[in-house]
Amino acid sequence: MAAAKRSFSLAEVAKHNSEGDLWVAIDSHVYDLSKFVNFHPGGKSVLYDEEIAGKDATEQFFSLHRTEVLHRPAYKRLIIGTVEGQSQQFAPAPPGSISRVPYADPSWLDPAYSSVYFKDSHRRLQRAFRVFCDEAMIFLSVYLIPDALLREEDGKPPSPSLLEKMGELNIHAMRLGPGKHLKGLKLMGGIVEPEEYDYFHELVITQEIGRHGTRGYGDGLSGGLPPVINFGSRELQAKVVPEVFSGKKQICLAISEAFAGSDVSGVRTTAKKTPDGKHFIVNGTKKWITNGTFSDYFTVACKTDKGLTVLLIERQPGVETKAIKTSYSSTAGTAYITFDNVKVPVGERLGKRKPGVRSHRNIVGQCLVWANQRKVFGKPLMNQPVVRAKLANMIARVESGQSWLENITLQMCNMSYKAQAEHLAGPLALLKMYVTRAAQESAAEAVQIFGGRAITKTGLGQTIENFHRAIPFDAVLGGAEDVLGDLGVRQAAKKIPKNARL
Numbered sequence: 001m002a003a004a005k006r007s008f009s010l011a012e013v014a015k016h017n018s019e020g021d022l023w024v025a026i027d028s029h030v031y032d033l034s035k036f037v038n039f040h041p042g043g044k045s046v047l048y049d050e051e052i053a054g055k056d057a058t059e060q061f062f063s064l065h066r067t068e069v070l071h072r073p074a075y076k077r078l079i080i081g082t083v084e085g086q087s088q089q090f091a092p093a094p095p096g097s098i099s100r101v102p103y104a105d106p107s108w109l110d111p112a113y114s115s116v117y118f119k120d121s122h123r124r125l126q127r128a129f130r131v132f133c134d135e136a137m138i139f140l141s142v143y144l145i146p147d148a149l150l151r152e153e154d155g156k157p158p159s160p161s162l163l164e165k166m167g168e169l170n171i172h173a174m175r176l177g178p179g180k181h182l183k184g185l186k187l188m189g190g191i192v193e194p195e196e197y198d199y200f201h202e203l204v205i206t207q208e209i210g211r212h213g214t215r216g217y218g219d220g221l222s223g224g225l226p227p228v229i230n231f232g233s234r235e236l237q238a239k240v241v242p243e244v245f246s247g248k249k250q251i252c253l254a255i256s257e258a259f260a261g262s263d264v265s266g267v268r269t270t271a272k273k274t275p276d277g278k279h280f281i282v283n284g285t286k287k288w289i290t291n292g293t294f295s296d297y298f299t300v301a302c303k304t305d306k307g308l309t310v311l312l313i314e315r316q317p318g319v320e321t322k323a324i325k326t327s328y329s330s331t332a333g334t335a336y337i338t339f340d341n342v343k344v345p346v347g348e349r350l351g352k353r354k355p356g357v358r359s360h361r362n363i364v365g366q367c368l369v370w371a372n373q374r375k376v377f378g379k380p381l382m383n384q385p386v387v388r389a390k391l392a393n394m395i396a397r398v399e400s401g402q403s404w405l406e407n408i409t410l411q412m413c414n415m416s417y418k419a420q421a422e423h424l425a426g427p428l429a430l431l432k433m434y435v436t437r438a439a440q441e442s443a444a445e446a447v448q449i450f451g452g453r454a455i456t457k458t459g460l461g462q463t464i465e466n467f468h469r470a471i472p473f474d475a476v477l478g479g480a481e482d483v484l485g486d487l488g489v490r491q492a493a494k495k496i497p498k499n500a501r502l
């Protein structure tokens with residue numbers, strides 16, 4: 001809070017309760033709302049109400065606004081002093097803090113818990129990256145969280161300045177997981193050595209980004225670089241990777257089509273070799289391509305005479321992207337793409353997704369706090385057994401998803417890429433099916449707990465609204481839930497010993 005100028009008794013505050021001279025006390029601070037009353041988004045009458053004008057309105061304020069409203073610089077300026085004998089109760093936690101609300105953070109961040117998975121370097125990265133996100137939130141600068149909220153509003157892509165800042169810290173590179181692409185890079189200012197970076201570090205980054213509570217924005221930040229890194233030629237990597245890691249260029253993965261979603265073999269985009277064998281000519285369409293609207297490069301699945309291949313295509317004449325209006329989020333840049341006789345050098349031929357447990361956890365934490373603070377018929381919502389039963393189910397879902405995710409991450413750390421494909425494709429498909437289904441169940445329950453607030457894009461329930469709106473997309477993007485579940489069971493069925501009998 002800004003340094004308070006003077007200290008007032010509540011009796012003094014009470015004298016300022018009329019039009020042109022309106023004060024209220026909120027959480028030990030005195031606000032002069034005489035002019036602001038004309039601009040108050042909730043209207044004038046609520047502020048002139050005799051229960052509010054000249055009174056301590058702390059309880060009413062927090063039942064109607066998110067705490068962060070008080071920390072916006074424009075509103076901090078309304079503070080003229082403090083209330084005698086009171087101290088601030090609802091100060092924001094310092095940047096980088098671990099939540100004190102049970103289950104609002106994964107248990108490995110709780111000092112009372114131990115974890116065999118997360119080592120010192122994971123903890124260092126987590127602390128530094130959370131400070132990066134939180135500082136942005138508090139100072140409303142150009143970094144992650146405020147940018148996410150603004151872009152959700154205006155549907156524009158993540159700000160170039162943010163992408164470049166992430167580039168300086170090599171966050172784009174870290175988001176691709178461990179590998180040779182990290183060699184020689186200074187990760188998060190040198191906090192983690194590229195050689196020690198593993199899938200748990202990647203999980204840390206993914207989960208911290210998941211805290212910002214605006215799903216489409218996080219998707220807009222992702223891309224189609226892994227095939228370039230895993231299968232691209234040295235020349236191709238040298239050109240594309242630095243541009244994308246620095247945040248100057250955008251890339252997306254363009255696989256699905258109106259004809260082929262989870263069933264990738266149905267792809268109809270064709271790549272035909274030119275008679276001299278030096279180029280492919282690409283024709284076809286792609287649909288639901290996250291980040292496609294803003295991308296400079298497209299990692300495209302195509303059909304050739306010899307089966308499916310993946311090509312890297314640069315934006316050029318013949319490549320058109322059209323934004324698809326979704327019920328989800330325009331900042332994710334979801335596109336319909338057409339390729340019309342696009343010429344691609346043959347050398348540009350190229351050879352995953354972490355399920356959203358963290359954003360699920362966000363809403364569990366918010367529901368716990370809201371059920372505790374919201375009073376209905378004079379009693380907190382938490383006093384209702386039906387609300388506690390919903391919360392119990394939500395906690396159980398998020399904790400089981402996290403444990404399964406950590407177990408699979410450990411297996412990834414100890415398996416080659418090839419072994420991962422063999423042993424983890426099935427479990428990963430089942431995990432994704434489970435967490436997206438579980439998240440949808442929790443989203444529906446969260447809406448019941450927040451009531452009408454959960455259907456407005458701003459205000460107390462804004463995180464719930466965003467989650468509830470965006471979560472069905474998780475169940476479709478990267479493979480439809482049913483298809484994934486089926487894949488998981490079919491993979492397991494293959495491994496049942498032929499002589500197994502009950």
Ligand code: HEM
Nearest residue numbers: 024031041042046052057060061064065069075458459460
């Ligand atoms: C420093 C003082 C205040 C500031 C800066 C402030 C600011 C705001 C803002 C930004 C909103 C829009 C919030 C949103 O979309 O979530 C809002 C809405 C509202 N405010 Fe305030 N407000 C203040 C004090 C109060 C007080 C004392 C009351 C007491 C009743 C009040 C009642 C409301 C109501 C009823 C709404 C509409 C809520 C809704 O749509 O659910 N405000 N206020």
